[in-house]
Amino acid sequence: MEAIITVVGFLGTGKTTLLKNLTTNYINKGWKPFVILNDYENAHLDAQQFTEQIAPKQVKALSGSCICCSGINELRDFVNRIPVRTKGITLIEANGTSDACSLMSFLGVGLNDRFLPPIQISVVDVKNWQKRGEYNELESNQIQVSSLIVLTHTENIPKERLNFVIRNIQKFNPLAEIINTDKIDISLIPKLSPSKNNAKKLDHLKAHWSSCSSDLPNLPNLDCIYDICNALPKTILRVKGCTQIGKNTKFTYFERTPNGKVTVRPFNGIPITGAKLLTIGPGSEPELLENAINISLLKHNEVSN
Known part of the structure; x- marks a missing residue:
């Protein structure tokens, strides 16, 4: 058996x-x-x-x-x-x-x-x-x-x-x-x-907690990941994401645990649902995710210019 x-x-x-x-x-x-x-x-x-x-x-x-x-x-x-x-x-x-x-x-x-x-x-x-x-x-x-x-x-x-x-x-x-x-x-x-x-x-x-996801564009550098994770409130207990960084053709996976620690590692293959940012916990709303992404991109695009 x-x-x-x-x-x-x-x-x-x-x-x-x-x-x-x-x-x-x-x-x-x-x-x-x-x-x-x-x-x-x-x-x-x-x-x-x-x-x-x-x-x-x-x-x-x-x-x-x-x-x-x-x-x-x-x-x-x-x-x-x-x-x-x-x-x-x-x-x-x-x-x-x-x-x-x-x-x-x-x-x-x-x-x-x-x-x-x-x-x-x-x-x-x-x-x-x-x-x-x-x-x-x-x-x-x-x-x-x-x-x-x-x-x-x-x-x-x-x-x-x-x-x-x-x-x-x-x-x-x-x-x-x-x-x-x-x-x-x-x-x-x-x-x-x-x-x-x-x-x-x-x-x-x-x-039963709220959860949501948002499409995640290519990010210019790894610092964007940390900015996005830090921008999301602590009420959101789990953050996950997967996308491409800079000109790297391979994907990168990241997560923020409930204690706030952010870890980054290579992703195996190509995500079948496309690049995503996911959150679990009270306050999870698509608008919140999109705002964190946009603020990070704006910050790093201004630095690069």
């Missing part, structure tokens, strides 16, 4: 990085993973990055709805259509605001008999755990029915902080195994049992 592993966690905790590592390790051990990614806006941007590891037909992007509710039927139907493989495993990344408890209660209903009951892995950012103000309840919800909790962003974290986070996690989910990213044993993950922890129900509306 084939295991289904869902990866959940708050925005910016490192879910996609973990998923990439799992995918690579499973491939190296002779497994045949199928990867599904969910996001409010253009999940294709993240999905295309997996084509460096596996064939495009083994990656599926689900955009525009949340798989913990409105998108659950689409997710379930797609999982049931995944081809049978020897040593197959299905890896699903939920968007960063998913109601993880609802996702697990709904996903396992109606799956084909060839699949094992879904297992959930939560990713926890140790540095920012329960420092998210009004979003703390959503963050804690995302660990309550997980069988395994993976700690990230542990670099230079004091031992006192690490121990506090672990104790706090155990209050919400005393049954889960808690490990650092580098301690994952991929051979044991498919053998995990579904969580039997009693979860506290979340007001489902707290898992």
